[in-house]
Amino acid sequence: MNVRGRSAIGLCAALLFVMLTGLLPAKALTPDEILPDPVLEQRARELSAKLRCMVCQNQSIDDSDAPLAKDLRILVRERLVDGDSDADVLNYIVSRYGEFVLLEPRFAWHTALLWATIPLALVLGGYLAYRSMGARRREAEEGDHQFELTAAEQERLERLLDAQGGDDTYHPGKPGD
């Protein structure tokens, strides 16, 4: 049986963004478990990647060789064959094994901080950067008038800069300036 790893759904939104993961590979899946229906099998694979092998360290049941993981893989497939939706399957497994089994925690009060950290970090960081840049510019405008160039100096400076074409170029003759 041939499971095509490049099937599209499996990549889902994560794919482009998956910068550092081996998302898809089936590792511990054994041939006898594979469902004859490729669509169901693909769904089973995606669900398996989201479920934790309870007796392993940080492995999904899709990755694990443990017997318990195999039981769970078979359970997932049984539910799918019975016509459960993906959400039904996850709910069922969570009801039996607890929330610990989900590798992607659900959004709830006790996980709010986990999910909110990144947007908060971005917004707060962006705000702080913006504010400190703004404050320093104002400070500079108020305080540094004595350093301002005269129109003639400004023009000369621009001519020099144009001649150099970017100040990052290295000029061996004039170290440190």
Added chain:
Amino acid sequence: MIAELGHFALILAFVMALVQSVLPMLGAVKRDARLMAIARPVSIHMFLMVGLSFAALTYSYLVSDFSVANVVQNSFSQKPLIYKISGVWGNHEGSVLLWVLILVFFGALVGAFGSNLPAPLRAATLAVQAWVVSGFLLFILATSNPFERQLPAPIEGNGLNPILQDIGLAIHPPLLYIGYVGFSITFSFAVAALILGRLDAAWARWVRPWTLLAWVFLTLGISMGSYWAYYELGWGGWWFWDPVENASLMPWLSGTALLHSALVMEKRDALKVWTVLLAIITFSLSMLGTFLVRSGVLTSVHAFATDPQRGVFILVLLCLFIGGSLSLFAWRAPLLKQGGIFAPISREGALVFNNLFLTAATASVFVGTLYPLALDAFDGTKISVGAPFFNLTFGPLMVPLLLVIPFGQSMAWKRGDLLAVAQRLYAAMALALVLALVMLWSWGADNILAALGVGLAVWVMAGSVSELWSRGKFSSVGPLKGIRRIVGLPGSAWGTAVAHFGVGVTVLGIVSATAFQTEVVLTMKPGQSVDVGSYQVTFDGLSPATGPNYIEDIGRFTVRKAGVVAGTMTPSKRVYEASRMPTTEAGIMTSGVSQLYLALGEIHQDGSLDIRAYFKPLVLLIWLGCVVMAIGGGLSIMDRRLRVGAPTPSRRRQTSSSGTAGTSTSGAGTSTGAGS
């Protein structure tokens, strides 16, 4: 006897570290040249003592001295020589000793080559470094003594975890540790600067090369570890978002941010306070990583609680160093003067953007790794945070970062012109778009994200090439002079372009190996064939074999491409004698930068065999890209302007501002004493 010598040398080093912690710092604060002069010789002798201790432990391993408990637990007389050596750091005690060895090595480097630093800064830096050294030496001596004897000595050792018997292990931890611990120098610099209350030009000049050095090794160490997991664990994956991996990724991310902010500080005298904070955060994350891996807290919060001695010890050290340095920062940072004003659209602006997203990415890894532990410790609720979470949070943060790279490196300092930059990047943009469209057309709309990913990777690569090209100014100076211009560009310009090109290469490898991989899982009988990608793989049979310290079943496979034999593959399943632990050795066939990957599963009674086979197009680019990044970092370190270092400019600035700055900041190597 040798083991006792090693132990004694370690105690001596600890005593020296205590002296080093106090006297040079006093000297730096009181401007006492004699006290400051202690720092240099002590830093070098400390390195010699820890080096002696490490050599003693290595010797015990080489001669299989089974009266040393550490050797008994981790070695085996029949083990090949290379693994006897690498076994020294393949365990808790040895790896912490290696950690400290690198720590004192960096201290000795500053002692030996820091003559162009202002004397107070050098003395204070070495003192801060010695605080860390004392803490970790005390940790070794009190809880993790590698020289403990086991009497009566057993005849044979227990062997090394078979997964760790690999050339990857010989190289990976030292690289990683040099990276981790290399950040200690920037940390010590930052804390010393905070204590002395000033960030002068010498500081700004010194931070970047040290950060670069650590970053290069960390990059190599992480990619090496990733490749090792890929071929050794036999799952075909190469990054698992395992907490241990995350522990090394966090300092890498913040170290990358530090690298970029240090650039702004060096060139434009801006982002000083932020750079100091990042330097503290980066090494704190290195220490945190050490704590996570070494305390056992990852296995389970409760395993940590039942055998708490080591864990609590590192936790206390961690709180002391991280808490202390952050408090110091909060207290002293307002003293530091900010400089350099810039418009949002400028090189500085792009680097701020870079820092924002890299810091957010660090936060995402940090929170994903630690949140489950914190929640469990808080109210016993158990949740898991695994790959799906990181894919969803970390991934999207990388996309804007990659999009901005080509703009950032082409932008002018202070005030940039977005339109002009876009015009310079016109060709790169077109190339990326065309390739994305071609991918889309040939692979179908289902693979739109993969096509966009390829476009993004090409955009980053082509942007780097285009940046170098435009520096040549071919249209105005002609081809010959243009090439001369490009070759003559400073190392940092080459370093930037090469490192960013490497980023693009890695992204291309990731997208391709993830999106376009073919995977086959099936049971094969001898003689049976299966198609994997464009290859036909035939299972010829299974044969047993005996290695130096293991027995194995080798599967023999013939690989054909279009009917022509392309090679044979021999993946195997091993059982190591000392531990009876089974492992799988994947069979890997490389063609270009793509790989065919075979791993054996269960062997059935009737001679048939479960196999997992993958064809991973361009997969090698993932790690090659990292090597290219590291080369870029190396080029940047070689930049003449960095090697020349601080003296010239800081001396000049000195003369212009000597009235207020005082003589203590003399950056020149000529004046080692300060004060009067």
